[in-house]
């Protein structure tokens with residue numbers, strides 16, 4: 110569809126706009142023949158600088174007991190109280206070490222985020238951010254989202270978590286970016302991608318469009334599952350709360366609350382009718 114017609118894509122979460130911009134973008138990759146190597150050079154330099162300032166932050170998971178493992182995790186989790194003010198970009202090492210990711214994985218997430226920022230005035234910025242999010246997903250020890258990270262309560266769970274702790278961010282980042290370079294290119298359409306509330310988005314769409322709505326299906330807010338992706342994209346050092354280290358400002362959707370869901374749907378139907386548009390609604394039946 111992104112290669113056949115102008116579209117409007119909207120989701121209240123900013124990370125979702127990054128994916129939409131990635132897949133609907135217009136690229137001339139030939140302008141960036143060495144982009145992967147160039148990004149790695151910047152990221153590696155950042156990693157080296159941090160390790161020069163903090164040489165003790167090395168956490169080795171080889172041949173350890175359950176108690177040693179949990180102590181190692183705790184040491185990393187405690188980095189949240191360190192200020193790291195001497196390092197300009199330290200969001201992930203501070204907020205998430207020893208949780209969904211190890212310190213080392215967080216270091217590489219920060220490093221690649223720093224490198225991506227060098228491209229913030231180019232469309233390739235979005236594939237770079239998407240590739241970091243892909244690597245985050247495949248390195249996280251949680252179960253496909255960021256609502257909670259797992260605890261090691263026994264040897265079996267520890268061993269499983271260690272599999273994820275021993276993964277590296279960089280190969281996953283490279284794999285996804287290579288795929289995006291291969292599968293994206295020129296796109297002559299003028300897509301509009303926003304991070305608005307759905308009513309504001311509908312206000313911006315022209316009359317007589319086809320609206321495909323895919324609202325939340327459950328009482329659990331999406332922002333609880335994907336807060337870490339939102340933070341990667343915004344990189345705004347949010348206050349975080351609870352074991353899951355959720356952003357305190359995470360979005361609460363009217364579609365996920367019993368008291369507001371009926372009105373949320375009604376307002377959507379009324380607005381679409383006012384706009385003389387047609388609706389395709391995705392629904393999930395239990």
Ligand SMILES: C[S@@+](CC[C@H](N)C(=O)[O-])C[C@H]1O[C@@H](n2cnc3c(N)ncnc32)[C@H](O)[C@@H]1O
Pocket residue numbers: 119120121122125305306307308323324325326331332362363364
């Ligand atoms: C079922 S998911 C759809 C995800 C998307 N269609 C996809 O396939 O990846 C529901 C989405 O609605 C978004 N959402 C929830 N409340 C919203 C609101 N008030 N305005 C805009 N988007 C909202 C959530 O952030 C979530 O990503």
